[in-house]
Amino acid sequence: MSGGAGISALDAGRALSEEVMPGLEAALADRYDRYLPGFSEWQIATVYGGPYARDGVDFKTRQIATVAALTAMGQQTRPQLKIHVKAALDAGWSAREVSEIILQMSLYGGFPAAINALNAAIEVFEEAAP
Amino acid sequence: MSGGAGISALDAGRALSEEVMPGLEAALADRYDRYLPGFSEWQIATVYGGPYARDGVDFKTRQIATVAALTAMGQQTRPQLKIHVKAALDAGWSAREVSEIILQMSLYGGFPAAINALNAAIEVFEEAAP
Amino acid sequence: MSGGAGISALDAGRALSEEVMPGLEAALADRYDRYLPGFSEWQIATVYGGPYARDGVDFKTRQIATVAALTAMGQQTRPQLKIHVKAALDAGWSAREVSEIILQMSLYGGFPAAINALNAAIEVFEEAAP
Amino acid sequence: MSGGAGISALDAGRALSEEVMPGLEAALADRYDRYLPGFSEWQIATVYGGPYARDGVDFKTRQIATVAALTAMGQQTRPQLKIHVKAALDAGWSAREVSEIILQMSLYGGFPAAINALNAAIEVFEEAAP
Amino acid sequence: MSGGAGISALDAGRALSEEVMPGLEAALADRYDRYLPGFSEWQIATVYGGPYARDGVDFKTRQIATVAALTAMGQQTRPQLKIHVKAALDAGWSAREVSEIILQMSLYGGFPAAINALNAAIEVFEEAAP
Amino acid sequence: MSGGAGISALDAGRALSEEVMPGLEAALADRYDRYLPGFSEWQIATVYGGPYARDGVDFKTRQIATVAALTAMGQQTRPQLKIHVKAALDAGWSAREVSEIILQMSLYGGFPAAINALNAAIEVFEEAAP
Numbered sequence: 091m092s093g094g095a096g097i098s099a100l101d102a103g104r105a106l107s108e109e110v111m112p113g114l115e116a117a118l119a120d121r122y123d124r125y126l127p128g129f130s131e132w133q134i135a136t137v138y139g140g141p142y143a144r145d146g147v148d149f150k151t152r153q154i155a156t157v158a159a160l161t162a163m164g165q166q167t168r169p170q171l172k173i174h175v176k177a178a179l180d181a182g183w184s185a186r187e188v189s190e191i192i193l194q195m196s197l198y199g200g201f202p203a204a205i206n207a208l209n210a211a212i213e214v215f216e217e218a219a220p
Numbered sequence: 221m222s223g224g225a226g227i228s229a230l231d232a233g234r235a236l237s238e239e240v241m242p243g244l245e246a247a248l249a250d251r252y253d254r255y256l257p258g259f260s261e262w263q264i265a266t267v268y269g270g271p272y273a274r275d276g277v278d279f280k281t282r283q284i285a286t287v288a289a290l291t292a293m294g295q296q297t298r299p300q301l302k303i304h305v306k307a308a309l310d311a312g313w314s315a316r317e318v319s320e321i322i323l324q325m326s327l328y329g330g331f332p333a334a335i336n337a338l339n340a341a342i343e344v345f346e347e348a349a350p
Numbered sequence: 351m352s353g354g355a356g357i358s359a360l361d362a363g364r365a366l367s368e369e370v371m372p373g374l375e376a377a378l379a380d381r382y383d384r385y386l387p388g389f390s391e392w393q394i395a396t397v398y399g400g401p402y403a404r405d406g407v408d409f410k411t412r413q414i415a416t417v418a419a420l421t422a423m424g425q426q427t428r429p430q431l432k433i434h435v436k437a438a439l440d441a442g443w444s445a446r447e448v449s450e451i452i453l454q455m456s457l458y459g460g461f462p463a464a465i466n467a468l469n470a471a472i473e474v475f476e477e478a479a480p
Numbered sequence: 481m482s483g484g485a486g487i488s489a490l491d492a493g494r495a496l497s498e499e500v501m502p503g504l505e506a507a508l509a510d511r512y513d514r515y516l517p518g519f520s521e522w523q524i525a526t527v528y529g530g531p532y533a534r535d536g537v538d539f540k541t542r543q544i545a546t547v548a549a550l551t552a553m554g555q556q557t558r559p560q561l562k563i564h565v566k567a568a569l570d571a572g573w574s575a576r577e578v579s580e581i582i583l584q585m586s587l588y589g590g591f592p593a594a595i596n597a598l599n600a601a602i603e604v605f606e607e608a609a610p
Numbered sequence: 611m612s613g614g615a616g617i618s619a620l621d622a623g624r625a626l627s628e629e630v631m632p633g634l635e636a637a638l639a640d641r642y643d644r645y646l647p648g649f650s651e652w653q654i655a656t657v658y659g660g661p662y663a664r665d666g667v668d669f670k671t672r673q674i675a676t677v678a679a680l681t682a683m684g685q686q687t688r689p690q691l692k693i694h695v696k697a698a699l700d701a702g703w704s705a706r707e708v709s710e711i712i713l714q715m716s717l718y719g720g721f722p723a724a725i726n727a728l729n730a731a732i733e734v735f736e737e738a739a740p
Numbered sequence: 741m742s743g744g745a746g747i748s749a750l751d752a753g754r755a756l757s758e759e760v761m762p763g764l765e766a767a768l769a770d771r772y773d774r775y776l777p778g779f780s781e782w783q784i785a786t787v788y789g790g791p792y793a794r795d796g797v798d799f800k801t802r803q804i805a806t807v808a809a810l811t812a813m814g815q816q817t818r819p820q821l822k823i824h825v826k827a828a829l830d831a832g833w834s835a836r837e838v839s840e841i842i843l844q845m846s847l848y849g850g851f852p853a854a855i856n857a858l859n860a861a862i863e864v865f866e867e868a869a870p
Contacts, residue, residue: 099749099785122728125709125735126796135749136786137721141324146776147317154281155288155321159328160722162289162460164555165684170722187277189515191285194271198289200422200458201527202550202560208512215515229489229525252468255449255475256536265489266526267461276516290462292720294815295424300462319775328720330682331787332810332820338772345775359619359655382858385839385865386666395619396656397851401584406646407577414541415548415581419588420852422549425814430852447537451545454531458549552850554685579645588850590812591657592680592690598642605645661844667837671804675841678805679812679848707797711805714791718809 100131103139110138110177153178154191157211161195164203168210175214185215230261233269240268240307283308284321287341291325294333298340305344315345360391363399370398370437410441414451417471421455424463428470435474445475490521493529500528500567543568544581547601551585554593558600565604575605620651623659630658630697673698674711677731681715684723688730695734705735750781753789760788760827803828804841807861811845814853818860825864835865 107114118130142152157178160171178188188211196204237244249260272282287308290301308318318341326334367374378390402412417438420431438448448471456464497504509520532542547568550561568578578601586594627634638650662672677698680691698708708731716724757764769780792802807828810821828838838861846854 121732125705125728125732126713128794129713132790133721136790137327140782140786141320141327144320144323144778147320151281151284151317151321152324155284155324156328158285158288159292159325162293163328163684163720164553164557165723166556166686166688166726167684167722168556170725185515187281190271190274190277191281193274193516193519194282194285195289196457197267197271198286198293198460198462200460200553201523202458202557203555205560206556208515212511212515251472255445255468255472256453258534259453262530263461266530270522270526274518293424293460294813294817295463296426296428296466296816297424297462298816300465315775323776323779327716328722330718330720330813331783332718332817333815335820336816338775342771342775381862385835385858385862386843388664389843392660393851396660397587400652400656401580401587404580404583404648407580411541411544411577411581412584414545415584416588418545418548419552419585423552423588423814423850425853426816426818426856427814427852430855447541450531450534450537451541453534454542454545455549457527457531458546458553554683554687556686558686575645583646583649587846588852590683590848590850591653592687592848593685595690596686598645602641602645657847661840661847664840664843667840671801671837671841672844674801674805675808675844676848678808679845682809683812683848707801710791710794710797711801713794714802714805715809717787717791718806718813 098135099139099143100135101139102143103134103137106143107134107138110180111173114138150178150181150183153181154183154188157188157207158191158195161192161203161207162199164199164206168206171207171210172214175211176218179214179218185211185219188215228265229269229273230265231269232273233264233267236273237264237268240310241303244268280308280311280313283311284313284318287318287337288321288325291322291333291337292329294329294336298336301337301340302344305341306348309344309348315341315349318345358395359399359403360395361399362403363394363397366403367394367398370440371433374398410438410443413438413441414443414448417448417467418451418455421452421463421467422459424459424466428466431467431470432474435471436478439474439478445471445479448475488525489529489533490525491529492533493524493527496533497524497528500570501563504528540568540571540573543571544573544578547578547597548581548585551582551593551597552589554589554596558596561597561600562604565601566608569604569608575601575609578605618655619659619663620655621659622663623654623657626663627654627658630700631693634658670698670701670703673701674703674708677708677727678711678715681712681723681727682719684719684726688726691727691730692734695731696738699734699738705731705739708735748785749789749793750785751789752793753784753787756793757784757788760830761823764788800828800831800833803831804833804838807838807857808841808845811842811853811857812849814849814856818856821857821860822864825861826868829864829868835861835869838865 104115115130115134118133122129153174156174160167160174175188189208192204192207192211234245245260245264248263252259283304286304290297290304305318319338322334322337322341364375375390375394378393382389413434416434420427420434435448449468452464452467452471494505505520505524508523512519543564546564550557550564565578579598582594582597582601624635635650635654638653642649673694676694680687680694695708709728712724712727712731754765765780765784768783772779803824806824810817810824825838839858842854842857842861
């Protein structure tokens, strides 16, 4: 899905995940592959070699969209939300911009979901710039 | 919340909603205010005079974030999703970019949610450029 | 669970469902029991002979709580929402009160969920008092 | 939205939030306003000066409706659920009544959501009357 | 609903729950019945004397279906998910099979929900076979 | 992820999707690829060449798990639910078994979600065996 000539989704996913989240594939492999053979490669190929590796919209926009979605869903995805808040900062969004989008999600996922997401984001902001 | 000197949230919301969705307040008033006195003003002040009117992140980004969220939530919000797909196009996103973000949401809200959202978006694309 | 001396959940459920939704058990039986033997009796015993038949909080409060919940969940439960809006009116809530609670849910389930629920409720209001 | 002559949503929200949750605005300001300028005022105006300050249905009913909704949604809103269980007790509902509505939500949000909400509520009950 | 000649739902539920989760009714009674008179009996009759006690599909299939559902819903049901992962193992599914179904749910409930469920399941696997 | 020697996920997905849903890839390509270049191949590789093509648990179990999940999620996935009910019947589950699992989901996704899913399933049953 990377659209390139002959670059596999796995190769594209590895390149991208190593750039934005170094060590992810190894960590996934270490933790999950004994229960699910091949999981780490599939996750990398499907997620990082999938939508995130596609042309068509820039990577920075993709990161803020994911923050918006995880906030609005309001589920037990705090660990993933923190990962994507960090990725959004790394992609060039400011803490203010990330906070604004989370606030906006109060209109769609409700105030508790937005507040909880903001709390998670603040932990990331404070780790990034203590 | 509009941040300006003395501009009320209602005024800010009216200015913005008339720009991006002309006639919205009147339509809300006509339909809902007899059941909920003051609803239309409150909705305009809270939504369009609220997060959407804030500084801190640009309006274009806010629109794609809402498309992402409504897609990932996967709920019965097809009418609202179509409104925000239209608003995203009006804000300068291409049909391709909107589609990409919807596709990406398959990773968070699942494939059925993404496909259903894409179907709704395509209706908007085809109305916009038949 | 009906709390009475020897009244079974099924009997309690039948008494209540016939009062608030006459013909429900027969309709359920006619439609579902061929696929799920005993379903209609179980549904009546579990739902109408369950929480709704309990002492501890009044039936009127139970109905508005269900309207609140179905609104906030924002899912494809429009038919059930309409049934419970009707039941809330029958239990003594006004259209205004029902509308207010639905509006309040915009804070928890988001604006699209509240608007969609309000649209469903209005259909019930207009059927009840055309 | 407070409906009064000239009372702003912010003033109405401040009056109500100070009554039912003293110190809330200051706590919100202290924690969030540096990331989101004006957030605390907006939250108070929108939530406590919004639906909760409206006429049309009594405040006590609004509190039980929120408990119902947060329970049925089944999300990571335990902190907010506890706040509203406390507010429901303060508004005059008994622990039994609150428990009954939570139990009823097992029919809509499922048993795990109801049990988890009941566990959160019991913590509040036991703090309120140890 | 147990379909047997004269066996009540409560008796059927007690038999099944004592088999698969010994002590559950007593634990429920001890914790919840003071807030909700009769709750423990109702829960046992409704859940374990309800769908789980029915003929029509085997108990083993029911357990994997519940794991699938709790995973895809992605909510704060970690305690219940762990209970049903354990029950699925007890019903004859392997850790691999349970993991596979959880992985599959990434297509419907999203990757974060699947990963979080997998983490919960692994805790169960490791307690079961340390 | 197909685990075979050199069979790509796309080839595995094509083989499986053509078997269980002939013409799917062509239909996806025809409808979506103009908006999302390469989408149809990616969907086939990710979904049908992904979890559904994996060893580790049988295909029949995978289908009932998906029916369980889509039911419990209670979202606007009626088209996808019908597709997977059909696939579950094709995989060897009876209408009764599918109905039983849907009924069971009332305990997790609530009664409205289960009833709505049952209604969708009945349409499939009646098309399959009129």
